[in-house]
Amino acid sequence: xxxxxxxxxxxxxxxxxxxxxxxxxxxxxxxxxxxxxxxxxxxxxxxxxxxxxxxxxxxxxxxxxxxxxxxxxxxxxxxxxxxxxxxxxxxxxxxxxxxxxxxxxxxxxxx
Amino acid sequence: xxxxxxxxxxxxxxxxxxxxxxxxxxxxxxxxxxxxxxxxxxxxxxxxxxxxxxxxxxxxxxxxxxxxxxxxxxxxxxxxxxxxxxxxxxxxxxxxxxxxxxxxxxxxxxxx
Numbered sequence: 001x002x003x004x005x006x007x008x009x010x011x012x013x014x015x016x017x018x019x020x021x022x023x024x025x026x027x028x029x030x031x032x033x034x035x036x037x038x039x040x041x042x043x044x045x046x047x048x049x050x051x052x053x054x055x056x057x058x059x060x061x062x063x064x065x066x067x068x069x070x071x072x073x074x075x076x077x078x079x080x081x082x083x084x085x086x087x088x089x090x091x092x093x094x095x096x097x098x099x100x101x102x103x104x105x106x107x108x109x110x111x
Numbered sequence: 112x113x114x115x116x117x118x119x120x121x122x123x124x125x126x127x128x129x130x131x132x133x134x135x136x137x138x139x140x141x142x143x144x145x146x147x148x149x150x151x152x153x154x155x156x157x158x159x160x161x162x163x164x165x166x167x168x169x170x171x172x173x174x175x176x177x178x179x180x181x182x183x184x185x186x187x188x189x190x191x192x193x194x195x196x197x198x199x200x201x202x203x204x205x206x207x208x209x210x211x212x213x214x215x216x217x218x219x220x221x222x223x
């Protein structure tokens with residue numbers, strides 16, 4: 001199946017610091033991207049999306065940056081809180097046929 | 112507004128049995144996606160339905176199938192269950208194909 005990764009990379013940050021989660025996507029034809037947050041035992045939760053005609057989009061405490069040249073996406077979380085602890089996935093829309101998910105990054109917030 | 116709902120939340124089946132999982136999309140959403148998430152792994156794309164038609168499927172054997180009803184709800188059927196089918200099965204819906212997909216809480220399937 002189309003999936004990635006057995007071992008989740010982990011990002012550990014101190015409460016109040018900013019977090020940056022990175023994602024490399026696979027298809028240069030992808031034109032739409034989403035970030036999801038998944039807490040243990042729950043379904044993924046939509047955070048923010050961005051189209052390929054933009055390189056930056058901001059939400060509440062979150063910013064997504066898109067670099068099409070190197071096929072790289074990042075999610076920045078400002079003033080990280082304990083409730084932000086979760087696994088974060090990026091997803092790319094390929095030809096509007098499906099959303100393909102990246103490996104996922106585990107974010108751990110410590111006091 | 113109700114989110115995506117899935118049923119059942121958990122179930123246990125024996126190898127070789129068949130199972131049906133159900134998904135109700137958000138009102139107004141016509142696209143439904145199914146994903147499999149094995150423990151500790153990422154999301155594997157299974158199926159996509161839009162306007163009652165199967166639009167795309169992932170690299171899964173034919174014993175994984177489904178359908179979408181006129182009210183846009185959907186079923187995922189898995190025949191001849193194998194131990195490695197144990198996973199969280201996630202359903203998502205969107206109003207625009209391939210965009211802003213919102214997920215349900217999933218069905219945790221355990222095959223013994």
